Every structure is written in structure tokens, then in C-alpha cells.
Amino acid sequence: MSKSVLVVGGTGYLGGKVINHLFNHSANVFALVREGSNTQELESKGVQIIRGDLSKPETLLPALKNMDAVISTAIGYSNRKKGDNLKNVDDLGNRNLVNAVKLSNTPRFVFTSVLNVHQAESVPHFWQKKLIEDYMDQMEVPYVALRPGAFLDQTPKNDFYAGGLKKGNLKVFGTTTVKWTYILSDDIAKYLAIAAVDDTIPLGRMDIGMTEPMNIQMLVKYATEYSGMPIKVGALPWAVIGSIFSFIGLFKSQMADLKKMFDYMFSGQYVADTSLQLKYFGEVPSVKDSVFRYCAQIGLPKRSA
Numbered sequence: 308m309s310k311s312v313l314v315v316g317g318t319g320y321l322g323g324k325v326i327n328h329l330f331n332h333s334a335n336v337f338a339l340v341r342e343g344s345n346t347q348e349l350e351s352k353g354v355q356i357i358r359g360d361l362s363k364p365e366t367l368l369p370a371l372k373n374m375d376a377v378i379s380t381a382i383g384y385s386n387r388k389k390g391d392n393l394k395n396v397d398d399l400g401n402r403n404l405v406n407a408v409k410l411s412n413t414p415r416f417v418f419t420s421v422l423n424v425h426q427a428e429s430v431p432h433f434w435q436k437k438l439i440e441d442y443m444d445q446m447e448v449p450y451v452a453l454r455p456g457a458f459l460d461q462t463p464k465n466d467f468y469a470g471g472l473k474k475g476n477l478k479v480f481g482t483t484t485v486k487w488t489y490i491l492s493d494d495i496a497k498y499l500a501i502a503a504v505d506d507t508i509p510l511g512r513m514d515i516g517m518t519e520p521m522n523i524q525m526l527v528k529y530a531t532e533y534s535g536m537p538i539k540v541g542a543l544p545w546a547v548i549g550s551i552f553s554f555i556g557l558f559k560s561q562m563a564d565l566k567k568m569f570d571y572m573f574s575g576q577y578v579a580d581t582s583l584q585l586k587y588f589g590e591v592p593s594v595k596d597s598v599f600r601y602c603a604q605i606g607l608p609k610r611s612a
């Protein structure tokens with residue numbers, strides 16, 4: 308029988324992809340959407356809209372009625388609306404959702420976390436995910452927290468690499484040699500959808516990534532192999548760029564948070580153990596295949612055969 312699944316964050320970058328995968332699994336798909344947010348695209352896909360807001364706990368319990376699972380990709384950190392921030396959405400909003408899952412006895416809560424957040428107390432928006440994971444344990448809700456590495460394909464507005472790869476001259480912050488775990492957003496979206504509809508995916512926390520960590524040299528190597536075009540690569544010194552981040556961070560907390568995130572990632576600790584991913588979701592995407600898919604996605608011309 309088709310499962311009824313509520314997506315929180317469905318109007319966002321990742322949530323929209325999760326919804327596409329839920330339809331692939333023949334789910335009845337619902338989305339919790341804030342007043343004033345556009346639902347046109349979701350409705351055209353056949354998503355059933357429930358108006359609600361993580362910051363308004365009274366809207367959550369009715370939204371969860373008769374749901375087999377809820378998936379949250381929502382985040383306040385990306386600042387889409389006035390008042391969106393770590394405290395209101397990622398902390399209090401997520402706690403409201405966990406409380407509603409508990410009260411409604413929703414059988415499965417699939418939470419989008421971040422890789423290795425238990426090691427990242429210095430990074431506020433990472434640590435917040437860890438605190439919510441702990442809160443789910445404390446409240447004894449049946450949850451799956453998928454912990455993806457960095458998205459190789461960020462939103463087009465925030466993409467770090469597409470412009471440079473296409474120009475044949477990629478400049479990155481800090482380092483081209485330190486490796487960390489990446490994942491394509493469509494792959495994590497697929498796993499989030501499966502975790503909601505497939506009860507064999509075990510409850511608890513699970514790292515998600517590619518088969519091995521990648522550095523920028525590897526990205527460029529595979530992008531060059533894909534396109535057949537030489538691509539120059541260089542790193543802007545983190546001592547300089549990081550100081551600029553710190554200065555702006557005095558006025559903008561998001562920038563201070565980003566500085567801490569890069570410091571953490573450059574430490575080399577942002578690496579996934581994909582053994583559970585392999586066991587429960589099957590073959591883990593390889594770095595080469597993921598980079599090739601990313602190149603196709605950003606429209607990098609492909610080498611002629």
C-alpha cells in the first residue's frame with residue numbers, strides 16, 4: 308500500500324528533489340508549506356499542500372495526522388524569510404517537529420542532518436543538528452538521521468565550482484589537497500525518500516557520501532577527463548580569505564559560522580564511513596561517476612567520443 312509522507316522543506320532545493328523520489332516510490336506526497344510561500348510547482352507535481360510552520364507548533368500536530376512518515380530538509384540558516392535563523396527554525400522549529408512526531412505517534416521521522424556533527428561543536432549550524440539528533444533520542448522518537456557530506460552541487464546561486472570549471476580556471480578557498488566527503492544532492496534526496504518508505508532502513512544516524520573523500524585536485528582531474536579541456540586550479544590563501552570572513556562575521560553571524568565551517572572542513576575530519584550506506588542503500592556512488600554527473604548537470608561540454 309502507498310505510504311503517506313509529509314515533507315517539510317519541499318519548496319527548497321533538496322526538498323523538491325526528495326519529493327520527486329517519493330513519487331518514484333508511489334508515495335502519497337504531502338508538503339508542509341509556510342503561508343506566503345509559493346506552492347505552484349509542488350501542486351503541478353501532484354503534491355498535497357498543508358499550510359504550516361515549524362515555528363508554529365499548533366500547525367504541526369494536525370499536519371501529521373495519518374502520516375506514515377515525515378521527512379524534514381528544512382533549514383533556517385539559508386535565511387529565506389525575515390526571522391529565519393538558527394534559533395527559530397533549526398533549534399526551536401525542529402524541536403517543535405520532534406514533539407509533534409512524538410505526540411502523533413508518527414512511525415518514522417527522517418531528519419536531514421550533516422556528516423560528523425558530533426565532532427563539530429565549533430560550527431554552530433552543524434552542532435545544532437547534533438543537538439536535534441540528541442533531542443530525538445531523548446524524546447524516543449523513531450528517527451533516521453541521514454548525515455550527508457558537502458553537496459557537490461550546491462544551489463546554482465551558491466555553487467562553488469561550476470563557474471571556474473566552465474572557464475577552465477578554478478579558484479577555491481584555502482586548499483586544493485585536503486579531502487572531505489561530498490555527495491550529489493539528488494543522491495541524498497533519493498536516500499531520504501527511501502528511508503521514509505522502506506522500513507528496513509534502520510533507525511538511528513547514518514553517514515552518507517561517495518565511496519571516498521575527494522579534494523579539489525581530484526575534482527579537476529575528473530572534470531578534465533569529462534570535458535577533455537585543460538582546467539587550471541589554484542587556492543586563495545585561507546589566512547587572507549578567512550580573515551575577511553571573520554571581519555564580515557562581526558556583523559553577520561552566518562559569515563562567522565561559515566568561517567568556522569571551513570576551518571573544520573580543512574582539518575580533514577569531514578570524512579564519511581559509508582559502510583551502513585552500502586549495506587542498506589546498495590552501491591555507494593563513486594567519486595568519478597558523481598563528478599561526471601555534476602559536470603553534465605552544470606552543462607560542462609563533454610569530450611567528443
Ligand SMILES: NC(=O)c1ccc[n+]([C@@H]2O[C@H](COP(=O)([O-])OP(=O)(O)OC[C@H]3O[C@@H](n4cnc5c(N)ncnc54)[C@H](OP(=O)(O)O)[C@@H]3O)[C@@H](O)[C@H]2O)c1
Nearest residue numbers: 316318319320321341344360361380381382385387457458
Ligand atoms: N548544502 C550542503 O552542502 C549540505 C550538506 C549537508 C546537509 N545539508 C542539509 O540539507 C538541507 C538542505 O536544504 P536546502 O538546500 O534544500 O535549503 P533551502 O533551499 O534553503 O530550503 C529550505 C526549506 O526550509 C523551509 N523552511 C524554512 N523555515 C521553515 C519553517 N519555519 N517552517 C517550515 N518550513 C521552513 C523553506 O520553506 P520556504 O519556501 O517557506 O522558505 C524551504 O522549503 C538542510 O537541512 C542542510 O542542513 C546541506
